[in-house]
Amino acid sequence: MDKDGQFEVSNFKNALGKYYFRKVGPSSLEFKIATIISKIPHPNIVNFFVINSISLDMEILDTEFQISNEAKALKLITDMKNARNHLLSNGIVYIDWKLDNIGWSEEEQVFKLFDFDVSGIYDIKTSRWINEPEKYFAYNLAVKNNITDPIGIDSFNFNKMVDELLMEF
Numbered sequence: 097m098d099k100d101g102q103f104e105v106s107n108f109k110n111a112l113g114k115y116y117f118r119k120v121g122p123s124s125l126e127f128k129i130a131t132i133i134s135k136i137p138h139p140n141i142v143n144f145f146v147i148n149s150i151s152l153d154m155e156i157l158d159t160e161f162q163i164s165n166e167a168k169a170l171k172l173i174t175d176m177k178n179a180r181n182h183l184l185s186n187g188i189v190y191i192d193w194k195l196d197n198i199g200w201s202e203e204e205q206v207f208k209l210f211d212f213d214v215s216g217i218y219d220i221k222t223s224r225w226i227n228e229p230e231k232y233f234a235y236n237l238a239v240k241n242n243i244t245d246p247i248g249i250d251s252f253n254f255n256k257m258v259d260e261l262l263m264e265f
């Protein structure tokens with residue numbers, strides 16, 4: 097459990113025989129998005145086991161991974177592009193793109209996205225918000241750059257993450 101008592105890695109297995117990571121106290125929007133995602137699983141998005149308004153139980157990922165070469169960076173970018181396309185085509189705008197919110201699955205040899213705390217839901221037909229997320233750092237950074245539409249805000253932060261990652265090599 098973290099200092100706020102909000103996160104917990106279980107020492108025991110769930111009904112599926114797997115250890116899990118429990119995030120306690122999701123916002124109502126994060127709970128709603130996790131519920132949608134659990135119905136449309138994707139190899140590059142964290143797998144949710146049990147979801148309710150009090151806590152989200154999900155697979156445990158390695159969050160200490162190192163991006164030691166360009167090939168690994170490109171793998172992360174490709175995996176996240178796939179996650180992003182899947183989310184957008186299902187009406188979910190991620191926004192908070194950063195390495196802190198990505199984990200490595202040793203079992204599946206893929207990167208996976210987690211933390212839908214500041215993500216939103218948009219209307220695929222009109223590209224307008226249905227559930228606009230709270231405006232935190234990533235959202236506000238796009239707005240400061242005169243980008244205000246949901247997909248634009250998402251692209252801005254995704255591209256920023258990619259640029260920062262590739263700058264290392």
Ligand SMILES: Nc1ncnc2c1ncn2[C@@H]1O[C@H](COP(=O)(O)OP(=O)(O)OP(=O)(O)O)[C@@H](O)[C@H]1O
Nearest residue numbers: 103117142154155156157159196197199210211213
């Ligand atoms: N599935 C997971 N497996 C392993 N660790 C995880 C998992 N989900 C989250 N964590 C760890 O918990 C931290 C916080 O989780 P998360 O990113 O969902 O919340 P947050 O809203 O960003 O909280 P904070 O603002 O405290 O970072 C992550 O940075 C990561 O280290």
Ligand SMILES: [Mg+2]
Nearest residue numbers: 196197210211
């Ligand atoms: Mg986070």
